[in-house]
Each structure stands twice: as C-alpha cells, then as structure tokens.
Amino acid sequence: MDFTRFPCWVLSGLLLAAGIAHAQDANIQRNNIKPGAAAEASARQKLLQDAAKLINSGKPADAYALLAPQQNSLAGDPDYDYLLGIAALDSGKPDEAIFALERVLAVNPDNLQARAEIARAYFATGEKALARQEFEAVQSRHPPSEVNATIQKFLDAINQGQASTTLLSGYLEAAVGSDSNVNSATGSSQVAIPAFGGAIATLNASGVETRDSFANISGGGNLRHALSSDWSLFGGASFDQRLNSTQHIFNTGAINGNVGLNWTRARDSYSAALQLQSFSVDNKRYRDGAGMTMQWQRDLENSSQFSSYIQYTDLKYPDQSVRDANRYVLGTAYASVLGGNYTPAVYLGLYAGEEKEKQSGVPYLGQKFYGVRTGGELNIAAQAKLFGSVSVESRHYGGDDPFFLVTRKDTQADLNMGVKFVMHKLWTLAPQLAYTKNQSNIIINEYKRAVLSVSLRRDFN
Numbered sequence: 001m002d003f004t005r006f007p008c009w010v011l012s013g014l015l016l017a018a019g020i021a022h023a024q025d026a027n028i029q030r031n032n033i034k035p036g037a038a039a040e041a042s043a044r045q046k047l048l049q050d051a052a053k054l055i056n057s058g059k060p061a062d063a064y065a066l067l068a069p070q071q072n073s074l075a076g077d078p079d080y081d082y083l084l085g086i087a088a089l090d091s092g093k094p095d096e097a098i099f100a101l102e103r104v105l106a107v108n109p110d111n112l113q114a115r116a117e118i119a120r121a122y123f124a125t126g127e128k129a130l131a132r133q134e135f136e137a138v139q140s141r142h143p144p145s146e147v148n149a150t151i152q153k154f155l156d157a158i159n160q161g162q163a164s165t166t167l168l169s170g171y172l173e174a175a176v177g178s179d180s181n182v183n184s185a186t187g188s189s190q191v192a193i194p195a196f197g198g199a200i201a202t203l204n205a206s207g208v209e210t211r212d213s214f215a216n217i218s219g220g221g222n223l224r225h226a227l228s229s230d231w232s233l234f235g236g237a238s239f240d241q242r243l244n245s246t247q248h249i250f251n252t253g254a255i256n257g258n259v260g261l262n263w264t265r266a267r268d269s270y271s272a273a274l275q276l277q278s279f280s281v282d283n284k285r286y287r288d289g290a291g292m293t294m295q296w297q298r299d300l301e302n303s304s305q306f307s308s309y310i311q312y313t314d315l316k317y318p319d320q321s322v323r324d325a326n327r328y329v330l331g332t333a334y335a336s337v338l339g340g341n342y343t344p345a346v347y348l349g350l351y352a353g354e355e356k357e358k359q360s361g362v363p364y365l366g367q368k369f370y371g372v373r374t375g376g377e378l379n380i381a382a383q384a385k386l387f388g389s390v391s392v393e394s395r396h397y398g399g400d401d402p403f404f405l406v407t408r409k410d411t412q413a414d415l416n417m418g419v420k421f422v423m424h425k426l427w428t429l430a431p432q433l434a435y436t437k438n439q440s441n442i443i444i445n446e447y448k449r450a451v452l453s454v455s456l457r458r459d460f461n
Helices: 007-031 035-056 060-074 078-090 094-107 112-125 128-139 145-162
Strands: 166-179 190-193 199-202 212-226 231-244 252-265 268-281 284-300 304-316 325-337 345-357 367-381 384-400 407-424 427-440 447-460
Touching: 035 060, 035 078, 060 078, 078 094, 078 112, 094 112, 112 128, 112 145, 128 145, 212 447, 284 325, 367 407
Parallel strands: none
Antiparallel strands: 166 212, 166 447, 190 199, 212 231, 231 252, 252 268, 268 284, 284 304, 304 325, 325 345, 345 367, 367 384, 384 407, 407 427, 427 447
C-alpha cells in the first residue's frame, strides 16, 4: 500500500517543531536563562532537527534510534513525542507510536497532524474502528486536499477490507508469589455459635486463615471478525490455574468463554455476548455460570469513554444445589486519558445487583450488593507504568443465618497496585501487591488477605 504517509502535512509539522525550538532559543537569549538551560535547549533543538531530517530522507529507523534513548527525559514534550511517534510507526513499531502520539493528543487534542498519524498507527495494528474514527475526525476539519485524498484512500481500504477482516490476539502469563490467606478464611480458630446457646466451636484447620506460596498460569485468546463496516462477530476463551505449594486442597482453576455481536456507529458501540464460566477448587467443579451481557459504549472527544452494561448469570453449584442462584448486575463506567508528562489514565465504575436464590426457604443465601471501583495507570519511565485500583463492595443478605441468628452484612475492600515493565513490545514483567479486607457481622466471614506476586506475560497480536 503506497498511501501510508502524509508527506506534505507531516513536513509542515516538522517545520513547526523546528520553529518552536528556534523560538525557545530566542527566549533563552531574551530572558538571560542560565547557560546550562541554554545548552539543554540547544541540544533538544538539534535532536529534533536531526530526527526530522532523517524521517524526511526516508530513514525512520535511524530517527527512532536517535530519539528512543531520550524518552526518560523528553517523553511528554509534544514536539519530541510527535517525531518519536512517526519514527516508530514508519520503522514498524505501531504500538510504540500509539503511546507517543497519545501523549501529544493528551496535551493538545486539536493537533490534527498527530491525530492523522495515530489513525495511521491504529490502521497498522488492525484497530480499524479506531482508525476510521480518527480519520473521519481529521477529515471533518477540512485538511489540505492532498491529505484529504490520502485519508480517503485509508477509509476506502478499511471499507473494502472490513467485510473479510479477522483479527486474532492472545496471551500467556505465568506468576509466582506468596499468599497470606489462600482459603480466604477467618483468623479465629474458635467461634461462639448462637444457635447452640453460644457454645464455643473449634474450626477445622481448613476453615482458618492459612499462608502459602503459589504458582499461577493463565492464558487466553480473542477473535473478532468483521461482517460489514458496522457489524462484527467476536469471541474469546481464557483459563487460569492456581497451584499452591502445600495447601493443594485450595488449588483453584477457572475456564471462561464468550461469543457475541457488536454494532458500531460513529462514536457509539453496542454489544451483546453469551458467556460461560466454570470455577473449580481442588480439581473439582465448584461453581458453573452461564449468562449474557449487553453493553453500550460511547467514545468522547476528550480521549474519554463512557459505558453502561447489564448482566445476567445463572449460577449453579454441582455439589451444593441449595446455593444455586440467578445473578443480575447493572453498571456504568467512565475512563479518560489525562494530559501531562506522565499521561495518566483513570477510570471510575459503579454497579449494583442482586443474587437471588432459586430454592425457597434459604433467603440467607441470597444477597443484594452495590459497589464502586476506581483506578488507573501512569507512565513513570519510557517502558514502565505504575498501576493501581481500589474497590469497595457492600453486600446485604436476605435473611437470618441459621447458626448465627443475624442477617449477614459484609463490606469488602480491595486494593491492587504494581508496576508494569515493558521488556519488549510483547513481553511484560509486573510485580504487584493485592490486599483484601472483608468486614462482616458474622465472624467466620471476616478475613484479611495479602497477595504478593511477580508475573511475566507474553502477548500475541
């Protein structure tokens, strides 16, 4: 495909970058800035000019090699990030180009050159819907005729290939760590049972907080097939297996699958999916689930997204049918990429629902719940992201517990934080800490848990 550049327009952007550098040099002289700062500004100016010359002479790989080592000090500078994005894209690194150009747009959302180039990067990674959105946004601003013609060629290519485009992706991840409470159990070994007149009962060892180390392996794959320019079919499957060093009876496993249909129109996306899941403990099926999720998502103009969803799951417990239930969840979420040197991304989600018991006479097994989740990530170095999340969920059960003679009420708080190191564009190393505290008015349901782990992930795109 010979229309993968915006030569005239990009050149104007490069000249603009050089002009900014000259203006900064003039400001240095005018404001008598210290010689050290002047030397730094001069070095930056030369770096940008040399990179621009290499790109315009058809040597993007050389430009990338010149710019990439300076990310720790210059990432967040829009002129630098713009050149880095083009150099990365034209040297076969579209994922890195997207990161760099996102930083430009976070600072200046109206930079049409950067928006056109990030659309080209999305196109190169197979993200055709995002590419279309960005190309059309640039086209609506009436760019120069040669740029508009190039954009139209991209849009025509997207339209022609949309009906037969199939995208595959997947991952494998391995982790090791230490868990302070592998069975999510109370720390008390003895409890009073009100139904037995307050008699003290000694809990089995499996019902008391137990520490262990573990290894974990997980993986999955996703497929998306475009049926037309607006409709696409998607599906995926994943697995997760946790192996404890000594407490094998608390080994867990999970298998999940989904298949659905998506309709996209302009900035709105609607999807409906069938979902299956199976969760096992000690290599025995513990809980199965089958249901459906419907979601609406809107892409906002300020690098943000808003979504709402409704979910239904039929829960079945093969060995404890009395716990079978219908689960309903309604939720909404907002996510945004903010400006600044660290390009933070944040999200906030709210949800509420009910788990309604199927069997009559056991209302204490049913519950109503609501919760909030928030979190985000930010770039702390060229190849490192700090991430974290906090969630709180409150659960109110439907009747008195037959042993403790009170209606159970829980409040669970979860904290997760860590660092992702991108060792290569497809390899990620992530040390992290997860902490859970569940407060309950029934002592055997109250617990604390801390999990420290290190994971290595390989993505396949």
